[in-house]
Amino acid sequence: MTALSASPAFRRLPAGRLVVYAIVAVIGVVLVLAPFLLHGNVRGIDVAARICIFVVLVASYDLLIGYTGIVSFAHTMFFGLGAYGTAIALKAMGPGFSAILAGGAAGVACALVLAVLIGLLSLRVKAIFFAMVTLAAASVMLVLASQLSDITGGEDGLIYEIPRFFSPATKLLTGADGKVATLFGVPLNGRVALYYFVFLSALVLFLVMVRIVRSPLGTVLEAIRENETRAEAIGYRVVAYRTAIFCLAAVIAALAGILRAVWLKYAGPEAVLSFAIMIDILLMVVIGGMGTMIGAIIGVVIMSLAQFYLKDLMQAAADATSGLPLVPDLLNPDRWLLWLGLLFILLVYFFPAGIAGTLLGKGGHK
Amino acid sequence: MKTTLARLGGVYLLPVAIGIFTLFLIPTSTWLTLTIAGLAMGMMIFLMASGLSLIFGLMDVLNFGHSAFVSFGAFIAASVLAALSSWVSGGSAALNIAALLLAVAAATTFGAAAGWFFERVVVKPVYKDHLRQILVTMGALIVAEQLILAIWGGVPIAVPRPAVLEGSILIGNVAIETYRVFAFLLGLAVYVAMYLVLRRTRIGLLIRAGVENREMVEALGFRIDRLFIGVFMAGSALAAMGGAMWAGYQALITPTLGAEMMILVFIVVIIGGLGSIEGSLLGAIMVGLTANYVAFLMPKMALASNMILMMAILLWRPYGLKPAVQK
Numbered sequence: 001m002t003a004l005s006a007s008p009a010f011r012r013l014p015a016g017r018l019v020v021y022a023i024v025a026v027i028g029v030v031l032v033l034a035p036f037l038l039h040g041n042v043r044g045i046d047v048a049a050r051i052c053i054f055v056v057l058v059a060s061y062d063l064l065i066g067y068t069g070i071v072s073f074a075h076t077m078f079f080g081l082g083a084y085g086t087a088i089a090l091k092a093m094g095p096g097f098s099a100i101l102a103g104g105a106a107g108v109a110c111a112l113v114l115a116v117l118i119g120l121l122s123l124r125v126k127a128i129f130f131a132m133v134t135l136a137a138a139s140v141m142l143v144l145a146s147q148l149s150d151i152t153g154g155e156d157g158l159i160y161e162i163p164r165f166f167s168p169a170t171k172l173l174t175g176a177d178g179k180v181a182t183l184f185g186v187p188l189n190g191r192v193a194l195y196y197f198v199f200l201s202a203l204v205l206f207l208v209m210v211r212i213v214r215s216p217l218g219t220v221l222e223a224i225r226e227n228e229t230r231a232e233a234i235g236y237r238v239v240a241y242r243t244a245i246f247c248l249a250a251v252i253a254a255l256a257g258i259l260r261a262v263w264l265k266y267a268g269p270e271a272v273l274s275f276a277i278m279i280d281i282l283l284m285v286v287i288g289g290m291g292t293m294i295g296a297i298i299g300v301v302i303m304s305l306a307q308f309y310l311k312d313l314m315q316a317a318a319d320a321t322s323g324l325p326l327v328p329d330l331l332n333p334d335r336w337l338l339w340l341g342l343l344f345i346l347l348v349y350f351f352p353a354g355i356a357g358t359l360l361g362k363g364g365h366k
Numbered sequence: 367m368k369t370t371l372a373r374l375g376g377v378y379l380l381p382v383a384i385g386i387f388t389l390f391l392i393p394t395s396t397w398l399t400l401t402i403a404g405l406a407m408g409m410m411i412f413l414m415a416s417g418l419s420l421i422f423g424l425m426d427v428l429n430f431g432h433s434a435f436v437s438f439g440a441f442i443a444a445s446v447l448a449a450l451s452s453w454v455s456g457g458s459a460a461l462n463i464a465a466l467l468l469a470v471a472a473a474t475t476f477g478a479a480a481g482w483f484f485e486r487v488v489v490k491p492v493y494k495d496h497l498r499q500i501l502v503t504m505g506a507l508i509v510a511e512q513l514i515l516a517i518w519g520g521v522p523i524a525v526p527r528p529a530v531l532e533g534s535i536l537i538g539n540v541a542i543e544t545y546r547v548f549a550f551l552l553g554l555a556v557y558v559a560m561y562l563v564l565r566r567t568r569i570g571l572l573i574r575a576g577v578e579n580r581e582m583v584e585a586l587g588f589r590i591d592r593l594f595i596g597v598f599m600a601g602s603a604l605a606a607m608g609g610a611m612w613a614g615y616q617a618l619i620t621p622t623l624g625a626e627m628m629i630l631v632f633i634v635v636i637i638g639g640l641g642s643i644e645g646s647l648l649g650a651i652m653v654g655l656t657a658n659y660v661a662f663l664m665p666k667m668a669l670a671s672n673m674i675l676m677m678a679i680l681l682w683r684p685y686g687l688k689p690a691v692q693k
Contacts, residue, residue, distance in 0.1 A: 128499075338516065344501075
């Protein structure tokens with residue numbers, strides 16, 4: 001893009017770009033006002049918080065797969081380390097912000113050390129090799145989490161208390177009558193505070209990542225993705241940059257893990273460490289659009305909605321075809337991943353840039 | 367010193383070294399049982415890993431969906447054995463063996479057919495693009511796993527084992543499970559067959575040449591795409607065969623079987639070096655032995671031990687022990 005066409009006076013906003021920004025704006029408004037829009041709908045708020053956390057997780061994965069061209073299967077491992085660190089500290093030290101801080105810091109530190117080790121050990125070889133090494137590392141971590149049951153609670157996971165400040169009994173503002181103040185009929189209690197804690201942390205992390213990809217570092221990463229040999233020849237040390245971004249993504253994933261642990265008040269292999277989450281992240285980032293950042297938001301929202309509404313649709317279809325052999329089994333709501341997997345393959349073939357990438361007119365990967 | 371070691375077998379001495387080292391830690395009779403179990407497990411993993419490794423070496427394609435062939439092989443073998451239950455439990459040893467061979471053959475045939483479909487439909491459009499290859503084969507793996515769940519359901523399935531291979535042979539006070547011996551011999555036969563095909567036939571020569579330099583083979587006028595299909599089908603068939611043998615070994619299989627084995631297969635391929643049959647065999651034997659010894663010495667460390675083994679070998683040889691092409 002030349003300087004001329006980039007200047008606002010000469011550039012008309014293409015329709016696709018407008019659509020993407022409009023969608024993201026709507027999602028943003030809904031997430032900002034979620035406690036008020038979804039008042040009384042516990043599951044709705046839960047989905048909103050999950051979307052906030054996964055946007056961070058998926059965007060940090062996009063740093064790797066979309067901007068640098070690294071395929072890692074260890075992202076849930078880092079997510080889980082952050083979550084388990086927080087969970088173990090909250091369990092051991094009791095509910096308090098110091099526990100979140102200490103446990104979170106320990107989890108992030110573990111994630112960083114592991115990322116440095118894996119990065120230096122295997123980022124100098126081929127992309128495919130790296131994918132295999134991270135997959136092996138992640139599955140060993142999963143086995144360790146379920147076997148070291150004295151520390152991690154095994155398959156059952158850990159249940160713990162979070163600071164009192166976040167409990168529904170806490171009054172953020174007291175009205176004239178001494179009861180908790182309400183805004184638009186919603187009591188301003190600790191639950192609202194917890195949602196905004198998650199939302200604002202996620203927002204800050206997301207903006208940091210947007211800043212990173214716009215910085216010179218982001219440009220170098222894209223240069224490495226497009227042509228590794230040329231980047232090396234220009235004088236950038238490819239292994240150092242790759243390791244750096246891998247560590248950065250790991251730290252952000254661990255921070256997202258802390259948010260998840262605080263929101264859920266539970267950490268277990270299925271919830272924060274399982275391979276199913278890795279598949280979710282992969283689907284989200286590809287559906288949304290690799291290398292766009294904003295695609296993370298779209299991908300996460302679509303997947304989250306699909307998880308709830310696709311199942312209903314499939315149940316209806318399964319009931320309608322209950323007389324046929326095998327068809328109802330394939331349409332069983334539990335098999336929703338089957339159809340999403342097919343969609344995923346078609347998307348990779350025909351729209352490798354994903355939804356946001358296609359609308360924004362980015363080339364994606366050739 | 368170094369040349370003496372190389373003359374004696376070089377890296378091939380590693381499994382022997384592991385064996386001798388653990389001999390000091392484990393009572394001899396237990397050690398023998400564990401070693402046989404490790405060798406049998408190694409041979410079954412070799413069946414699964416060799417195809418993956420060869421496909422990667424020749425086509426530069428890493429098939430993350432490979433474990434789907436393993437799972438399908440296991441479930442098809444289980445279904446065939448269940449259908450032939452009168453043969454399986456009957457007294458005649460010939461019928462017993464026939465039932466097992468039929469089950470393995472059914473799984474292998476399915477693997478070859480599914481491999482053909484996979485190569486044509488899924489992998490072909492994304493040759494030479496690693497990122498999309500990983501994504502597409504991963505997507506195919508998700509679909510395949512869901513299909514298994516839809517067809518066979520999520521509950522564990524018991525696999526009837528032929529009566530003649532049930533039980534064990536006693537040598538002194540060492541009990542050796544018959545099935546393990548059978549699995550080891552089958553794996554060995556497959557290895558020998560692969561070795562002969564790769565080293566003694568014209569097709570094998572072309573495959574080895576293709577692993578070394580694909581463009582050159584194409585430039586000399588050979589239809590490399592036909593080789594691709596052939597190797598992909600053979601690799602998938604071997605994976606399904608490995609899955610079928612593993613089903614009989616485990617006697618109880620779940621839909622996550624493929625995914626669990628895949629981790630070991632990846633570790634084997636990484637240890638052995640991508641693209642080489644000898645490396646896969648070496649890696650598989652080492653992983654099988656280590657898994658069994660450690661499971662006896664420190665049960666909780668079983669899977670982590672293989673990971674540590676892999677890390678150590680990667681530090682020492684970043685491209686694996688026996689890569690097909692020296693880089």
